[in-house]
Amino acid sequence: xxxxxxxxxxxxxxxxxxxxxxxxxxxxxxxxxxxxxxxxxxxxxxxxxxxxxxxxxxxxxxxxxxxxxxxxxxxxxxxxxxxxxxxxxxxxxxxxxxxxxxxxxxx
Amino acid sequence: xxxxxxxxxxxxxxxxxxxxxxxxxxxxxxxxxxxxxxxxxxxxxxxxxxxxxxxxxxxxxxxxxxxxxxxxxxxxxxxxxxxxxxxxxxxxxxxxxxxxxxxxxxxxxxxxxxxxxxx
Numbered sequence: 001x002x003x004x005x006x007x008x009x010x011x012x013x014x015x016x017x018x019x020x021x022x023x024x025x026x027x028x029x030x031x032x033x034x035x036x037x038x039x040x041x042x043x044x045x046x047x048x049x050x051x052x053x054x055x056x057x058x059x060x061x062x063x064x065x066x067x068x069x070x071x072x073x074x075x076x077x078x079x080x081x082x083x084x085x086x087x088x089x090x091x092x093x094x095x096x097x098x099x100x101x102x103x104x105x106x107x
Numbered sequence: 108x109x110x111x112x113x114x115x116x117x118x119x120x121x122x123x124x125x126x127x128x129x130x131x132x133x134x135x136x137x138x139x140x141x142x143x144x145x146x147x148x149x150x151x152x153x154x155x156x157x158x159x160x161x162x163x164x165x166x167x168x169x170x171x172x173x174x175x176x177x178x179x180x181x182x183x184x185x186x187x188x189x190x191x192x193x194x195x196x197x198x199x200x201x202x203x204x205x206x207x208x209x210x211x212x213x214x215x216x217x218x219x220x221x222x223x224x225x226x
Contacts, residue, residue, distance in 0.1 A: 042218075044216055049212040087151075089155075095170070
């Protein structure tokens with residue numbers, strides 16, 4: 001299985017700040033990576049696919065980048081509604097695997 | 108818009124089978140999408156369990172291959188999860204989710220159902 005190592009596990013940031021979350025794959029996943037946001041009691045919501053493509057309706061302050069084994073999610077100008085957990089998922093190979101998640105809180 | 112909703116018992120005894128239903132509205136399960144089960148454990152680890160394709164073929168996570176079965180009822184536009192011989196380690200929130208064929212990122216999710224395995 002491809003292992004996804006996500007960091008940090010938790011993150012505290014101020015409104016308006018830029019935050020970055022990273023995922024490292026145990027092998028090249030050729031941009032087969034998605035990012036999701038999950039708020040408490042809700043189902044995950046797709047943010048980014050193909051490593052850097054913004055899903056329909058997702059605010060442009062979210063962006064994804066990376067290649068090979070290293071990927072990142074950036075949130076510009078943090079808003080209060082961005083408080084959530086974020087996790088990555090590789091879909092380059094079976095079985096699909098997820099990162100452990102990052103809990104984002106307001107400072 | 109595709110909508111998915113899970114249903115099933117919230118409590119299962121150890122060694123028994125866990126059975127869940129995902130009801131799909133807004134799209135027919137026989138075209139265009141593959142239909143997955145994903146679970147989130149206490150502590151937030153996520154695991155993709157497997158999918159049934161629009162054509163009815165299945166693909167399972169090898170970690171579950173001996174215990175899992177995903178089937179469907181096309182007349183009801185539903186698909187199902189059966190997980191056999193459960194233990195307390197199968198306690199999790201179970202989600203059904205969908206993705207376009209050949210694009211295995213999940214753009215539609217159900218709301219999730221919490222299943223506890225306990226005697």
